[in-house]
Amino acid sequence: MTGTALRAPTQARPRTETRAVLGGYAGKLLRVNLTTGKIRAEPWTPEEMRLWVGGVGLGAKILYDEVGPRVHWDHPENRLIMATGPLAGLPVWGTGGLTVVTRGALTDGATSTQANGFFGACLKFSGYDAIIIQGQARRWVYLYINDDVVELRDARHLLGKDTWECQDVLSAEHGLTGHQMSVYSIGPAGENLVRFAAIQGDYGHVASKNGCGAVMGKKRLKAVSIVRGTRALDAADPRGVVQAADDIAHDLKTDPSARSLYEWGTLPAVVNLYKMGVLPIKNYTTNVAPAGVEMADWEAPKLRHGFDHRGHQCSACGMHHCHMQVIPRGKHKGELVDEPEYEGWSGAGWQIGLLDKESIAWLNTRIDRASVDVNEFGWVCGWVMEGMEKGYITKAQLGFELRWGDLEGAARLLDMISHRKGFGNLLAEGVKVAAEKLGGAAQEAAIYTLKGASPRGHDHRGRWEEMLDTCTASTGTLESGVPAHVTEVGLPARINPFSGEEVARQVAGILGRRHFEDSLGICSFTTRTRLENVCRALSAATGWLYTVDECVRFGRRTAAILRAFNLRCGIGPETERPSARYGSAPLDGPAKGQAIMDQWEKMLDSWYAGVGYDRKTGRPTPETLRKLGLDWLRKDLWGKKR
Amino acid sequence: MEVLSWITKFIGGPGTGRKEFEEAFVPGETVGDVLGRFSARYPELDTALWDASKKALGEHIEVMVNDAVLGLSHTLDTPLKAGDRITLLGQYMGG
Numbered sequence: 144m145t146g147t148a149l150r151a152p153t154q155a156r157p158r159t160e161t162r163a164v165l166g167g168y169a170g171k172l173l174r175v176n177l178t179t180g181k182i183r184a185e186p187w188t189p190e191e192m193r194l195w196v197g198g199v200g201l202g203a204k205i206l207y208d209e210v211g212p213r214v215h216w217d218h219p220e221n222r223l224i225m226a227t228g229p230l231a232g233l234p235v236w237g238t239g240g241l242t243v244v245t246r247g248a249l250t251d252g253a254t255s256t257q258a259n260g261f262f263g264a265c266l267k268f269s270g271y272d273a274i275i276i277q278g279q280a281r282r283w284v285y286l287y288i289n290d291d292v293v294e295l296r297d298a299r300h301l302l303g304k305d306t307w308e309c310q311d312v313l314s315a316e317h318g319l320t321g322h323q324m325s326v327y328s329i330g331p332a333g334e335n336l337v338r339f340a341a342i343q344g345d346y347g348h349v350a351s352k353n354g355c356g357a358v359m360g361k362k363r364l365k366a367v368s369i370v371r372g373t374r375a376l377d378a379a380d381p382r383g384v385v386q387a388a389d390d391i392a393h394d395l396k397t398d399p400s401a402r403s404l405y406e407w408g409t410l411p412a413v414v415n416l417y418k419m420g421v422l423p424i425k426n427y428t429t430n431v432a433p434a435g436v437e438m439a440d441w442e443a444p445k446l447r448h449g450f451d452h453r454g455h456q457c458s459a460c461g462m463h464h465c466h467m468q469v470i471p472r473g474k475h476k477g478e479l480v481d482e483p484e485y486e487g488w489s490g491a492g493w494q495i496g497l498l499d500k501e502s503i504a505w506l507n508t509r510i511d512r513a514s515v516d517v518n519e520f521g522w523v524c525g526w527v528m529e530g531m532e533k534g535y536i537t538k539a540q541l542g543f544e545l546r547w548g549d550l551e552g553a554a555r556l557l558d559m560i561s562h563r564k565g566f567g568n569l570l571a572e573g574v575k576v577a578a579e580k581l582g583g584a585a586q587e588a589a590i591y592t593l594k595g596a597s598p599r600g601h602d603h604r605g606r607w608e609e610m611l612d613t614c615t616a617s618t619g620t621l622e623s624g625v626p627a628h629v630t631e632v633g634l635p636a637r638i639n640p641f642s643g644e645e646v647a648r649q650v651a652g653i654l655g656r657r658h659f660e661d662s663l664g665i666c667s668f669t670t671r672t673r674l675e676n677v678c679r680a681l682s683a684a685t686g687w688l689y690t691v692d693e694c695v696r697f698g699r700r701t702a703a704i705l706r707a708f709n710l711r712c713g714i715g716p717e718t719e720r721p722s723a724r725y726g727s728a729p730l731d732g733p734a735k736g737q738a739i740m741d742q743w744e745k746m747l748d749s750w751y752a753g754v755g756y757d758r759k760t761g762r763p764t765p766e767t768l769r770k771l772g773l774d775w776l777r778k779d780l781w782g783k784k785r
Numbered sequence: 786m787e788v789l790s791w792i793t794k795f796i797g798g799p800g801t802g803r804k805e806f807e808e809a810f811v812p813g814e815t816v817g818d819v820l821g822r823f824s825a826r827y828p829e830l831d832t833a834l835w836d837a838s839k840k841a842l843g844e845h846i847e848v849m850v851n852d853a854v855l856g857l858s859h860t861l862d863t864p865l866k867a868g869d870r871i872t873l874l875g876q877y878m879g880g
Contacts, residue, residue, distance in 0.1 A: 399833035399845035400876045403791045406800070411791050415875050418789065419847065419854065442790055442801045606877075629844060636836055636844035639856030733852050 165189045166379035167229030167684030168197075173271040173293065175286060177362050178219060178278030182293050184271070193687060196697060197228030197272055198662035199255040199618075202244025203704040205275060206253060212711045216248045216354065217336070217361045219279035225327070225367065226273035229684050231263030231664025232376050232458070235388040236395065239264045239458030240664040241327070241350065247619045248338045248354025249519070249573050250595040252709040255618040255661060256352035259465075260345030261325040261371070263664040264458040268372030280363040285313070285328075289370040298365035305330040305512035306343040313368050322458075328366035329356045330514035332561040336360050337571040339519035339597075343511050347455065347465065347481030351516040353596065353619030354573075383683025387676055392461060394672035400627065401671045403443075408464035408668070409485035410443035413493075416485075417441070420605035420733035423494045425547055426525035427590060427602055427724055430732025436498060441488075449500060452482060457666060464668060473501050480508035486600035490521030494600070495528060496547030506553055513561040519597045522574045522590045523560070524553055535585040541566045573597070575722070590725045593718040596620060604727065605734035607646045611746055614719045615650075617705035623650055624657035627671045632656065632695055641734075643742030644749055651753025655698025662701070699754075700771045703763040706756070707776055716761040719747065786823050791875035792846060795830035810865055816850060817861035820871065834873070847874040 164170035171184040195201040202224040214220045224244040231238050241262040247254035266274070269288050276286075285298040301309050310326040317324060327344030333356035340356030343349045350356075378384045395405045403411045416422040417438055420430045432438060439445070450468035457465060466482035483491065487507035497503055510517045528547050530536030538544055542565050545552040559567025569577050574597065578589030591597050596619045603610035609621060616622035630636050634652045638645035660670045663681065670677050678689045709715075720726070720743070728738040739746075751758040755767030768777035786806040794800040810819050821839075824831040836843045842861070849872040850859040859869075 399795070399843075402794070403800075403875055411875060412877060414790050415847075415877055418849070418852075418872070418874055419877070421877070439802060444801050630836075637842055637855075640854050641857060733849070733854070 164377065165192055166377045166686055167233065167681070168192055169267045169270050169272050169374070169376070171271050172273050172275060173288075174275045174277070175293075175295070176278045177276065177280040177284065177295070177364060180295055182295070187272070192229070192685070196659075196662040197231075197664060198226050198240070198242035198257075199244055199658055199705075200662035200697065200701045201273055202226050202242060202255065203253070203701050203708070206244055206246065207704050207708050209277075210246055210708075212713070214246065216246045216251050216358055219362070220277060221246050221358060221361075223276040223355070223358050223362060223364075224273060225262075225266075225276070227263035227266055228272075228662050228664030230680060232267035233378060233384055233388070233680075233684055234459050235384065235665060235669070235680050236392055236462060237457055237460045237666030237669035238664055239325075239345075239460075240666055241266075241344075242661050242664075243342060243350040243355045245353075245355050245358045246712070247352070248336070248340070248357035249597075250353055250619050250714065252353075252594065252619065252712050252714045253617050253705045254353035254355055255658075255705070256350045256355055256620065257661055257667060258327070258342070258344060258348040258350040259457040259666045260348040261322050261458045262327055262344055262348075262367075262369065265325040265369040265371045267376055267664070268374050269369055270372060270374050274367065276362060276364065279361065283363045283365050285366040285368060286364065287368055288372075290372050290374070301328075301365045302334065303331060306514050307346060307512050309366055310344070310346065313366065317368075317370070319370065322371065324368055324370050326366055326368045328514070329359050330512055330561065332513045332515045332571075333357060333360040334365070335561065335563045335571070337515065337560060337563070338573045338576070339516040341511075341514045341516045343514050345457075346467070347508075347511060348457070349511055349514075349516075351518070354516075356514045378684045379686030380683040384680060387680035387683055390676045391669065391672050391680065394676060395462065395669060398672060404462065404464065404668055404671055406463050407443035407447070408462065408466075408482075410446045410488075412485035413441045413446065413488050414438050414443075416601065418733065420729060420735075421601050421603070423489055423521070423525075423600065423602040425496045426494065426522075426529045426588065427604065427727070427729075428529060430602060430605070430729050430734065433498070446488070446500065447482065450482070450504065455481065460666070460669065462669065468504060470501050470505055473499075475501065475505045478505060480504045481511065483507040487517055489600035490517040491553075494521035494525045495553055496525075497550060497553065498548065499550070502550040506550060506557075509554060509557060513557055515557065515561060518600050519573060520557065520560070521600065522597050523570050523577070524556055526574050526578065526585075526589050527556065527570070529588055530581075530585055533584065533588075535581065535583065535588075578722075587723045589722055591722045592725070593720045593722070594619075594714060598725065602729070602734075603721075603725070604729045604737065604739065605640075605732070607640060607643070607739050607746075608650050610721060610725070610739060611646060611650050611750060614721055615747075615750060617702065617709045617714075622657065622702065623653045624667065628673055629653060631674055631691060641737045643739070643746040647746040647749035648753055651750045654702055654754050655695040658698035658701040659694040662697070696771065700773060702754075703768060703771055703773055704776060706761070706763060707780055710761055710780070716747075716758070786819075787870055787872040789872060789874050792830070792873045795833055796827045813864055815862050815864050816848075816855070816859050816871060819865060820848070820861070830873075845876050847876055848872070849874060
């Protein structure tokens with residue numbers, strides 16, 4: 144092995160340990176202090192596991208307890224929590240999952256963002272359920288985990304490398320190939336504290352939201368690499384886990400909705416969302432494809448079979464979702480890329496007027512490798528393109544002409560942002576800050592929330608649930624996420640998508656499901672099945688009796704803690720609005736003329752009533768907190784008398 | 786009737802492309818009447834389209850009438866006019 148150990152290997156999890164560990168769990172949290180170089184393993188109890196489960200549930204509690212209001216995103220005492228959950232490493236599809244929780248750089252508020260691959264499984268097999276990273280290293284390091292050997296190693300030779308190069312170098316140094324080592328790292332955007340830098344790993348998986356990569360960069364932590372550990376995981380009922388896993392797989396293969404995910408991943412969304420007016424085109428300036436573009440050419444088979452491709456599945460996953468591809472023609476012919484998700488086709492494609500598939504696939508991978516969030520890149524790049532077209536951003540400012548669909552120009556802009564060169568230094572602050580700096584028509588055209596977050600890769604003017612969710616979320620991105628099987632939690636199968644009242648009730652009603660999923664160490668695409676099956680898998684793993692009601696209650700508890708954290712950071716209800724363009728009425732397409740802002744205040748009223756939060760202060764009401772079993776938080780928010 | 790992309794699977798298609806059908810109806814028949822008659826010919830579609838009561842739509846398939854989501858210009862109870870187009874589209878899954 145190469146690399147310089149900054150400290151001696153720790154005895155983080157002595158092999159002599161005999162303490163009984165709850166099924167599904169490794170039983171320890173790994174705390175890494177980058178300032179002192181001290182690393183220690185902390186046990187957590189079965190009672191704590193039941194309360195906080197893992198992932199965002201565990202991360203939210205640690206964030207609330209350990210990051211005070213004066214510890215901003217770039218403060219050394221900010222925490223970067225990389226957490227798995229009780230299903231990670233078990234034979235349930237998509238259980239290599241990782242949830243990153245931190246105070247993020249884009250909103251300076253709470254963040255919960257997920258990625259998959261093999262990280263979660265590798266960490267669990269090494270003996271840990273989560274890593275809590277604090278402090279700031281004096282020089283660039285990476286964290287190396289190989290069962291009992293846990294070290295901070297010199298990372299100076301990795302500086303400047305993109306995320307794929309970083310994984311290549313570390314794999315070669317350790318003589319490991321394939322999935323023997325999981326590496327999550329930052330590229331130049333993270334090193335240069337771009338406010339929407341992501342953490343990318345295992346060639347194509349990205350924890351992308353709210354600048355978690357900038358937090359990692361500020362800590363001078365280039366990468367976390369985990370050799371696939373050698374420890375086995377127990378389950379309370381191994382046969383029950385396999386049965387539940389089989390039912391989840393069966394549902395994904397046969398469910399009328401999830402079947403498309405099983406066969407094609409998120410690719411069908413391009414055509415589906417276009418038809419609904421939800422595919423963002425050229426910075427929300429239109430919802431109609433250019434003349435001569437045939438949408439049948441954008442169906443899933445056309446997006447996949449145009450490339451030489453092969454499956455690139457995550458840990459224990461049988462979905463035909465993630466793929467690697469080879470660019471078949473053009474300037475970048477022969478280059479290996481990861482197949483764009485729907486959000487790659489939108490953020491690196493339609494949103495910036497780029498409709499050449501090979502070009503989109505190439506740019507999307509460059510964005511991943513630079514460790515940039517593809518959504519925010521799309522909002523920034525599309526905004527600059529529109530600005531140059533309309534004259535409120537000039538060639539003198541940017542340094543070159545950038546027109547709609549200009550691949551080389553977009554790549555140049557990515558490089559400027561990633562390295563904070565020239566005008567890229569302002570753009571690296573995110574579209575909200577850049578737009579506010581320019582003001583006037585430029586600000587009017589930018590797409591963001593007043594919190595500073597950006598939408599996922601959609602035109603939410605045709606999908607009001609997600610605009611309301613994005614604006615009210617405490618995670619820097621969608622918080623309730625994509626509703627699936629909503630009838631299982633007592634909600635109507637369908638609503639009028641442009642009735643503010645119905646939309647608000649639906650978004651409020653589903654709150655909690657996503658938090659639960661993101662606490663398990665499982666991919667949210669493999670939980671697009673009945674919650675009951677997921678609850679059975681969790682129950683079999685842990686020996687708990689976990690019901691659908693409990694999972695929603697748990698999720699709402701987590702949501703309340705994240706909201707309390709944000710309120711303490713000064714992020715309140717006054718920020719729960721879209722920017723002018725984001726909240727505008729579409730000028731054409733299927734949602735033409737639908738004006739969400741006409742109903743916005745009433746939507747907020749209904750949403751607040753539905754989730755049990757106080758409309759004026761934004762706080763979860765004392766009654767809500769009592770029902771959720773959060774008396775300690777009630778005292779924090781309302782004082783002892785309430 | 787227009788069946789798009791993934792939903793063609795439920796009527797024996799490949800899960801891609803578009804299939805169109807002319808449906809005759811008598812004056813006064815509604816969106817729901819025509820949808821029910823059409824889906825009855827395809828058991829897999831019928832199961833996916835409706836909820837257990839068979840009176841309300843389930844949550845798996847989006848229905849549009851003349852390119853507008855159901856609920857805007859039409860409901861299941863709205864009478865159809867000659868030339869109206871009902872589109873069946875897969876539910877949005879993932880991002």
